[in-house]
Amino acid sequence: MTDLNEPLAAGENPRAEPLRGKAKAVRAKPRGNGGAATRKRALPEAKLLEFAELLFFAYRDFTRDPDAILADFGFGRAHHRVLHFVNRHSGLRVADLLDILTITKQSLSRVLKQLIDQGYIVQQAGSADRRERLLFPTERGRALAERLAAPQIARLAEALKAAGPGSEAVLRRFLESMVNAEERPKVSSIMASPVPHEAGSKGDG
Numbered sequence: 245m246t247d248l249n250e251p252l253a254a255g256e257n258p259r260a261e262p263l264r265g266k267a268k269a270v271r272a273k274p275r276g277n278g279g280a281a282t283r284k285r286a287l288p289e290a291k292l293l294e295f296a297e298l299l300f301f302a303y304r305d306f307t308r309d310p311d312a313i314l315a316d317f318g319f320g321r322a323h324h325r326v327l328h329f330v331n332r333h334s335g336l337r338v339a340d341l342l343d344i345l346t347i348t349k350q351s352l353s354r355v356l357k358q359l360i361d362q363g364y365i366v367q368q369a370g371s372a373d374r375r376e377r378l379l380f381p382t383e384r385g386r387a388l389a390e391r392l393a394a395p396q397i398a399r400l401a402e403a404l405k406a407a408g409p410g411s412e413a414v415l416r417r418f419l420e421s422m423v424n425a426e427e428r429p430k431v432s433s434i435m436a437s438p439v440p441h442e443a444g445s446k447g448d449g
Contacts (some may be wrong), residue, residue: 309395322355324392330365331381331389333437338377
């Protein structure tokens with residue numbers, strides 16, 4: 245079994261050549277400094293695939309608990325994502341939500357209509373531009389968003405504790421690096437935005 249704890253060498257190229265080509269290159273070179281240089285290259289594809297597989301299992305279990313809660317309401321992960329961002333960024337524009345979720349306007353409209361009709365989200369016109377549609381969570385929406393987040397927060401807290409000192413900074417760097425480089429400033433801006441809730445109380449039932 246490949247050792248998952250082997251550190252990634254500094255300065256290596258993440259876009260490593262295919263394993264088959266690399267194996268031929270290693271056999272062609274004599275032992276010595278050339279071999280050491282080869283070992284400092286990016287992680288083998290097989291090991292990266294192990295991490296990709298582990299990421300799949302982690303995401304599977306990260307979403308398992310909220311999925312079970314959503315099923316009781318007849319909702320799915322699309323509803324969860326919409327509710328999460330509207331609750332975290334109250335007053336979010338529909339146009340911005342489309343950009344965040346990268347889904348079609350038709351798909352968002354269907355999910356959003358269900359959440360609005362069932363009293364989880366309210367939609368209001370913008371004060372500066374009446375054509376803008378701003379989204380706010382209701383009390384009911386905030387309660388569901390918090391219920392969905394609770395098991396995920398607990399899982400993250402336990403995982404960080406098990407990972408040991410310094411894991412929070414490492415995890416943040418890893419997750420930020422997984423985001424496309426051109427999207428990182430936008431993601432940072434979204435995460436840094438305030439989350440007021442005042443306007444949403446108008447639609448509470």
